[in-house]
Amino acid sequence: MGDINIPRSEQDALRSIDSEVLRELLEQCLRDERPSALRELRLDGCGLFISTKRHAFERALDAYGKAKADKKRAETLRDARSAGNTLLDAVQQMQHRMATEAEEGERFYIDDLIRPPHAFSTQLSVRVSYRWRPSPAEPWVHGDITFLYDVDLRPDYTRPPPARKPSAARQAQERQEALYREWEHLKDQALFSVRDYFRDGGTGADIPKTFQVKPNPYTRGLNNFSARFWADRP
Template identity: 70%
Template sequence: MRPLRLDNCGLYGASSARAFEKALDAYGRAKAEKKRAETKHDAVSAGMDLVHAVQQMKERMAMEEEEEQRFYVDDSITPPNRFGERLSARVGYQWRPSIAAPWLCGDITIFHDVDMRPDYTLPPPKRKPSAARQAQERQDALYREWEHLKSLALYSVRDFFKDGGNGADIPKVFQAKPDTYTRGLNNFSAKFWL
C-alpha cells in the first residue's frame, strides 16, 4: 500500500490508511481462531472505511476540477503592515458563465469596523501592562480579527460561485455585518448576497 501514497490524500484518507494497515498487522499477528475472526472483522471494517475515504477524495477532486472550469478565487491576500479599527480584505476572482466563454475578472473589498471596547466579563489583569505591551496586544487582536475576516471573505465568494452566482452581481465593496450579541464576525457576516 505504501506505493499508493495514501498518506497524501488528506487527513481523513491518511488516518484511514493507517487504521487499515494497523488492522492488517493485528490480523497477521493473531494466532487463536477467535482472535483471528475478531481481527479479520476489524480489518474488513477498516478496509471499507479506506475505500470510502478514497471514493470521497475522488469525488471531491472531480468537483474541484469542475469548479476550476467555472471560477477561480485568488486566496493570496497579504495583510497590511499595521492594523486600525477599520479592517478590509480584498478578494480577487475570475469567472466565466460557461466553459466556452472567456474569463472575466473582478474583486470585492469587505470592510469590518472592529469593536475594541474592553470585555468586562474577563477578570482584570493583576498588573497593568505597559503601553508597548498594550499596543502589541491590540495589534495581535486586530490581526486575528483580520484573519477571520479574510477567511470569511474567501469562503463567501467561493460559496457564491458554488451556488451558481454570477460574478457580475458581486458588489465592489461590502460592509460586513457583525453579530448583534458578540459584536464580532460570525459565519454570515460576509455573505454579501443575503
Template identity: 50%
Template sequence: MTYINLPSNQQAAISDVDETALRTAVRKCLDEERMGPIHGLGLSDCGPYVGTKLHAFQQAIAEYGKAKAHAKRERTRQDALHAGNDLIHAVQQMKGRLETEHKEGELFFIDDQIRPPFHLSKRLSVQVSFRWRASPSSDWKHGHLTFVYEFSPQPSYTLPMPKRKPSAAEAARDLEDSLNREWERLKAQALFSMREFFRDGGDGDAVPEVFAVRPSAYGGGLNNFSCNFWQPERPVP
C-alpha cells in the same frame, strides 16, 4: 495557507490513490498487524484530513499488534478496523471534494492566496480576486471585491482580570494579535461567502467592488453571514 482550494500537490496525490488498492492494503495491514502494505500509496501527501486518519490507523494497528490477551486483541482489532474504514472514507471524501472543485472550476475560480498587509489598523480589509464565465465555452471575466470591516475589539469576560494594568507595549502587542486573528477570520469568511455566491449561480457582473462587512447584531464581531454581500441585512429580532 489555502482556505477553499486544494493545493496542486494534494490534488495530484488524492487523484493518484486507487480506492481498490487502498481497501486491499487496509485489509493486509489488519492481517499482518503492520503498516507496511499501505506504504507507497502516497496517503501522507493527501493533506491534513487524510493524514490525521492515517495516523489514527497507524496507532490502532500498533495497539492491535501489541495486544496479547484474547479479549484485548478482539477489541483492538475492531478499533483498527474502524480506523481503517475511517481512512478509506476520508480518501473518498477528498476525492469527492476534488471532483467538485474541478467541476466548479469550469465556471469560476476564487484566488485564496491572499497575503496580510504589512500594517493592520482597526479598519480591516481583504481583497478577493476571482474569475467566472457563463459556460465552459465562454470567455473568462475577471473581477475583485474588497471586504471592509471596522473592527471593534470586545473585552473577554471569560479571562481573569489582570493583576496589573498592561504597559503600552503590551497593550500594543495584544491589539496587534487581535487584529491579525480578526483579519484571518475576515479572509476566511470573505472567501467562503464568495464561493457560496458562485455555487448558488451568482453572476460575477453583479458583484460590487467594495462591501462594508456587517458585524453580528449580538455583541459585534463576524458571523457566517457578515460577508454575504448579495443578501439584504438581517433585521434584529
C-alpha cells in the same frame, strides 16, 4: 496553502489512489499488524486532512499490535478497523471535493492565496480576486471584491480583569494577535461567501467592488452570514 482550493500537488496524489486498492491495503495492514502496506500509496502527498487520519490509523494499529489479552485484542482491532474506515472515507471525501472543484472550475475560480498585511489596525480589509464565465464556451471575465470590517476590540466585561496589568509592549502584541485572528476570520468568510455565491448560480457582473461586512449584533464579531454581500438584495 490555500483555503478553498486543493493544491495541484495534492490533486495529483489523490488522483493516483484507487479506493478499492486502499481498502485492500488497510485490511492487509490489519492482518500484518503494521502499516507498511500503505507505503505504495501517495498518502503523504494528499494533504493535512488525510495525513491526520493516517496517523490516527497507525496509532490504533500500533495499539492493536501491542495488545496481549484476548479482550484487549478485540477492542484494539475494532478501533484500528474504525480508524482505517475513517481514513478511507477521508480519501473518498477529498476525491469527491476534487471532482466538484473541477466541475465548478469550468465556470468560476477564486484565488485563495491571500497574504496578510504586515501590521493590523481595527479597519481590516480582504480583497478576493476571481474569474468567471456564464458557460465554458465564453471567455473568462476577471474581477475582485474587497470586504471591509471595522473591528470592535472593546473589552469583554463579563470576564474578570487580569491580576496584573500587562506592559504596554505586551498589550500592543496582544492587540496585533487579536486583530490577526479577526483578519483570518474575515478572509475565510470572504472566500466562502464568494464561492457560495457562484455555487448558487450568481454572476460576477452583480458582485460589488466593496462590501462592508455585518458583525453579529450580540457578539460584535463575524458569523457565517456577515460576508453574504447578496443577502439583502430583492
